[in-house]
Amino acid sequence: MILSAERIGPAISQVFETMYFREALYCGSATLKLPLLGTAVRFSGSVDGVFRWAVSERLAAQLAADFLGVETVGFDACELESAIKELANVACGSTLSAVMPSGDFHLSLPETLPIAAGEEEFRHSFSMEGAPPEIGFDIALTKPE
Amino acid sequence: MQVLLVDDSSLMRQYVGRTLRMTGMDVTIHEAENGREAIGLALRIRPDLIITDLNMPEMNGEELVARVRQTTELKGTPVLVLSADRSPARREQLKRAGAVAYLTKPVTPEVLKRYFTGIMEAAL
Numbered sequence: 001m002i003l004s005a006e007r008i009g010p011a012i013s014q015v016f017e018t019m020y021f022r023e024a025l026y027c028g029s030a031t032l033k034l035p036l037l038g039t040a041v042r043f044s045g046s047v048d049g050v051f052r053w054a055v056s057e058r059l060a061a062q063l064a065a066d067f068l069g070v071e072t073v074g075f076d077a078c079e080l081e082s083a084i085k086e087l088a089n090v091a092c093g094s095t096l097s098a099v100m101p102s103g104d105f106h107l108s109l110p111e112t113l114p115i116a117a118g119e120e121e122f123r124h125s126f127s128m129e130g131a132p133p134e135i136g137f138d139i140a141l142t143k144p145e
Numbered sequence: 146m147q148v149l150l151v152d153d154s155s156l157m158r159q160y161v162g163r164t165l166r167m168t169g170m171d172v173t174i175h176e177a178e179n180g181r182e183a184i185g186l187a188l189r190i191r192p193d194l195i196i197t198d199l200n201m202p203e204m205n206g207e208e209l210v211a212r213v214r215q216t217t218e219l220k221g222t223p224v225l226v227l228s229a230d231r232s233p234a235r236r237e238q239l240k241r242a243g244a245v246a247y248l249t250k251p252v253t254p255e256v257l258k259r260y261f262t263g264i265m266e267a268a269l
């Protein structure tokens with residue numbers, strides 16, 4: 001598994017371009033600003049681990065609206081959580097495929113992951129339209145290669 | 146045309162439903178949150194197509210495909226799988242189980258529309 005910017009950047013950028021018609025720029029490690037909506041996706045197969053994903057609340061509403069082609073108003077907390085879980089699921093699948101192309105993985109159901117103060121630093125982050133990074137993720141392996 | 150969308154994400158169901166309506170075909174969308182709910186609904190509405198996610202609570206997409214193929218009233222219904230899971234083994238297993246196609250998320254509206262119209266035209 002090679003977690004390099006060259007592999008992760010294009011994989012996540014493609015997810016954002018396809019789902020939201022937006023460009024996501026890879027920023028490396030970063031401390032995101034709270035409040036964040038977090039999701040964990042466990043994976044098993046060629047390697048086992050956990051994909052920890054976070055998006056700022058502000059951006060989450062905008063992404064959900066972009067996905068459906070509607071205005072940002074009117075999303076409740078459950079809808080935003082569902083939107084971020086769906087995005088985490090897709091981002092996890094794309095990332096694993098990019099960093100381990102010959103790997104075979106099974107993804108779990110995404111789980112809500114509360115992110116408190118002190119937990120907002122991520123190894124990989126992305127920004128949109130010149131704003132500070134508002135999207136981050138880590139991969140922790142529980143059964144290595 | 147009756148289409149049953151099965152996904153635990155309401156956002157994804159809305160997205161797929163909106164995309165299918167954009168084809169201009171006369172489509173009635175029905176929704177279920179998991180495979181178990183989908184089987185009950187499918188027996189009532191007899192859909193022309195089922196589009197399903199894989200990772201869902203209660204009954205996942207693999208079990209749904211198997212149940213559809215085992216159920217006399219539904220076994221001829223085409224099932225399109227739409228999932229973030231890129232496992233080649235799982236994809237092959239679903240094809241063997243009777244899914245007509247397997248699309249990997251993220252999927253563009255254009256690709257989804259192309260598969261939808263292709264499957265529907267083949268079924269006519």
